[in-house]
Amino acid sequence: MAADPTTGPGPATAPAPVPAATRTDDPWWRSAVTYQLYIRSFADGNGDGLGDVAGIRQRLPYLAALGVDAIWVNPWYPSPQADGGYDVSDYRDIEPAFGTLDEAQAMIDEAHALGLKVILDIVPNHTSDEHAWFVAALAAGPGSPERARYLFRPGKGPDGALPPNDWKAVFGGPAWERVTEPDGTPGEWYLHLFDPKQPDLDWENPEVRGEFLDILRFWFDRGADGFRIDVAHGLVKDPAMPDLGDDEEHLLGTPDRADHPHWDLPGVHDIYREWRVLADSYDPPKLFVAEAWVSSPERLAAYLRPDELHTAFDFDFVRAAWDAAELRATATSSLAAHDRVGAPVMWTLSNHDITRHVSRLGRPQSERSADPLHGSNGVTDVELGRRRARAALLLELALPGGVYLYQGEELGLEEVEDLPEELLQDPTWERSGHIERGRDGCRVPLPWAPDGPSLGFGGAAPWLPQPASWSAVSAASQEGDPTSMLALYREALRLRRDLPALGAGTGADITWLDLGDDVVAFRREPGVVCLVNCGSTPAPLPAGRVLLASVPLDLSATEGLPADTAVWLAV
Ligand code: BGC
Numbered sequence: 233m234a235a236d237p238t239t240g241p242g243p244a245t246a247p248a249p250v251p252a253a254t255r256t257d258d259p260w261w262r263s264a265v266t267y268q269l270y271i272r273s274f275a276d277g278n279g280d281g282l283g284d285v286a287g288i289r290q291r292l293p294y295l296a297a298l299g300v301d302a303i304w305v306n307p308w309y310p311s312p313q314a315d316g317g318y319d320v321s322d323y324r325d326i327e328p329a330f331g332t333l334d335e336a337q338a339m340i341d342e343a344h345a346l347g348l349k350v351i352l353d354i355v356p357n358h359t360s361d362e363h364a365w366f367v368a369a370l371a372a373g374p375g376s377p378e379r380a381r382y383l384f385r386p387g388k389g390p391d392g393a394l395p396p397n398d399w400k401a402v403f404g405g406p407a408w409e410r411v412t413e414p415d416g417t418p419g420e421w422y423l424h425l426f427d428p429k430q431p432d433l434d435w436e437n438p439e440v441r442g443e444f445l446d447i448l449r450f451w452f453d454r455g456a457d458g459f460r461i462d463v464a465h466g467l468v469k470d471p472a473m474p475d476l477g478d479d480e481e482h483l484l485g486t487p488d489r490a491d492h493p494h495w496d497l498p499g500v501h502d503i504y505r506e507w508r509v510l511a512d513s514y515d516p517p518k519l520f521v522a523e524a525w526v527s528s529p530e531r532l533a534a535y536l537r538p539d540e541l542h543t544a545f546d547f548d549f550v551r552a553a554w555d556a557a558e559l560r561a562t563a564t565s566s567l568a569a570h571d572r573v574g575a576p577v578m579w580t581l582s583n584h585d586i587t588r589h590v591s592r593l594g595r596p597q598s599e600r601s602a603d604p605l606h607g608s609n610g611v612t613d614v615e616l617g618r619r620r621a622r623a624a625l626l627l628e629l630a631l632p633g634g635v636y637l638y639q640g641e642e643l644g645l646e647e648v649e650d651l652p653e654e655l656l657q658d659p660t661w662e663r664s665g666h667i668e669r670g671r672d673g674c675r676v677p678l679p680w681a682p683d684g685p686s687l688g689f690g691g692a693a694p695w696l697p698q699p700a701s702w703s704a705v706s707a708a709s710q711e712g713d714p715t716s717m718l719a720l721y722r723e724a725l726r727l728r729r730d731l732p733a734l735g736a737g738t739g740a741d742i743t744w745l746d747l748g749d750d751v752v753a754f755r756r757e758p759g760v761v762c763l764v765n766c767g768s769t770p771a772p773l774p775a776g777r778v779l780l781a782s783v784p785l786d787l788s789a790t791e792g793l794p795a796d797t798a799v800w801l802a803v
Contacts (some may be wrong), residue, residue, distance in 0.1 A: 245264075248275075249718075258730055259333065261458070261519045261542060262576040263736035264301040265635045265725060266351060270584045271308050271330055272316065273677040274639055276690025276719075277460050283677065285331030287690060291680075294707070298642060298718075299725030302349035303522075303702055304460050306584060308336065312362050312427035313657055315403075316461060316584070317673070319360035323447040340455040349457040351521065356444050356503075357463040358430040361761055366431050369422075373414050381440055382431050383423035383469065395421055397477045399494065402426050404663035411774035425466060425494060427659045435467045435503060445510055450520075458519030465524040465542070496526050504540040509692050511542075513600035521545065521578060522562045529569035536575035545636060547632060549628070553597045554620055556730075556752045556794075560744065563631055563752075567739035569634075576736060579625055588674045591647035593620035616796070618644045622720055623780035623798035627752060629728050630735025630762035630800060637721075640678050643705050644717035647673040648696075655696060662756040672696055679706035720782065727780055727800070733760035751793070754802070764798040776801030 277286025307317035372378035395408035413419035596615025631721035658670025681688025710716035752766025770792030
């Protein structure tokens with residue numbers, strides 16, 4: 233028996249929903265779907281096994297046809313690649329293995345010509361140890377203005393042989409490295425919250441602040457439409473640098489305490505106020521999206537106050553289990569916190585640091601690790617994961633706000649969990665003493681074709697080997713198959729653009745419906761209902777016309793919405 237979708241427990245006191253389509257003054261980023269390009273693994277244009285700018289340029293038409301609004305390119309600057317390019321040695325050029333500045337300019341222009349916005353990745357917390365500033369700092373010695381751009385401190389103990397405090401690096405081991413002074417003696421220590429090849433900058437230093445404003449300007453002037461801010465919550469440190477005690481550090485630093493001495497300090501907000509002024513000085517204004525692993529939606533929203541950043545990834549959504557109550561609670565609290573500061577939520581399921589969601593969702597949810605990043609989470613049922621991933625896509629694309637997709641999810645790629653140890657490149661593997669395998673499993677080069685030595689990625693041997701099974705899920709293999717993951721992504725993105733009910737919006741633009749404990753159900757105006765059945769038995773299906781379902785759905789034959797399935801209904 234079909235339930236009535238209009239009789240749910242929608243918030244009685246909420247303001248009348250304003251259909252997103254009527255807000256014509258909304259900037260593009262409030263509803264955009266952005267596709268993340270992990271450049272070294274996206275497409276290899278010159279056949280050396282590493283993705284590059286030429287590869288991106290060849291595949292821009294694919295991205296435009298997929299139906300996304302924007303691309304975000306992971307760091308493409310010159311870098312020793314100690315952390316996949318998040319160790320930048322020159323912020324105003326392109327890594328030679330990826331291409332040239334001219335090619336980058338051509339890529340930005342070609343993306344624009346296809347109607348795609350371009351978001352770049354800025355890494356302000358640390359430079360590479362091969363950056364000219366750090367090289368100069370080592371040469372200049374203690375007390376110099378060169379050292380004052382970083383966080384050098386004397387060691388503890390009679391001869392300074394102990395690190396200045398007990399902070400741990402995100403990738404494992406201590407967060408301090410001792411240097412040899414120019415005269416050859418053991419000297420000061422410098423802080424690196426990540427790898428020793430990533431020394432932290434001192435954001436109390438006005439020269440550091442000025443330099444990054446200038447770098448932002450450099451790329452904005454070349455047409456970049458915005459920046460993703462790496463470790464946005466980490467730039468400011470407590471100058472007293474107190475010990476942390478036995479505080480548990482997590483990959484990428486999710487702080488569990490409000491008074492943490494290096495994550496999410498109030499001082500970061502002043503930096504972003506300055507950045508916002510710069511972004512707003514352009515016409516049209518430029519955009520920021522923060523990577524900020526903070527402890528609550530409220531703390532995230534603090535980054536999104538009207539004079540700060542525009543958007544931030546919603547990692548609570550990533551952390552939620554495949555459970556209707558949890559998904560609904562997460563969406564509700566994120567929307568409420570963002571609404572209080574007038575910012576849209578940026579929903580996301582995967583990125584280059586996180587276990588691919590096909591694998592996360594294909595594991596027993598009760599056994600899954602509380603940490604979505606990496607780690608062993610039991611046996612993975614890839615087919616189940618793909619089924620749930622299809623449903624999860626319809627959920628995130630129907631929620632009010634914007635969405636970030638990670639390359640390869642449109643093919644249904646799973647985490648590669650059996651990469652040979654000798655090939656692992658994430659610094660986490662070495663720094664954790666071979667305990668944590670790290671993030672390489674979500675960074676395996678994309679399969680573009682069913683055959684060939686690199687499955688169409690380009691060249692003979694990609695920098696990480698692809699599973700043979702990816703031949704069947706290559707982009708070319710899915711082309712023309714209406715039941716494929718790729719077809720679902722294209723159709724969902726097309727509909728999301730066409731349907732005035734979907735896209736931009738706030739918590740006031742959604743009416744939650746009660747269709748049972750296992751179902752996430754809501755209505756958006758005009759007239760679209762999204763249902764997601766996270767349970768194991770069919771759920772009641774309200775009357776309505778199917779706009780799109782995550783699996784083929786025959787309304788005349790079905791007894792309800794099958795398990796692990798989502799549907800968009802026109803009602
Ligand atoms: C990036 C990671 C990187 C780290 C250090 C992050 O949060 O997304 O890939 O390892 O920052 O830059």
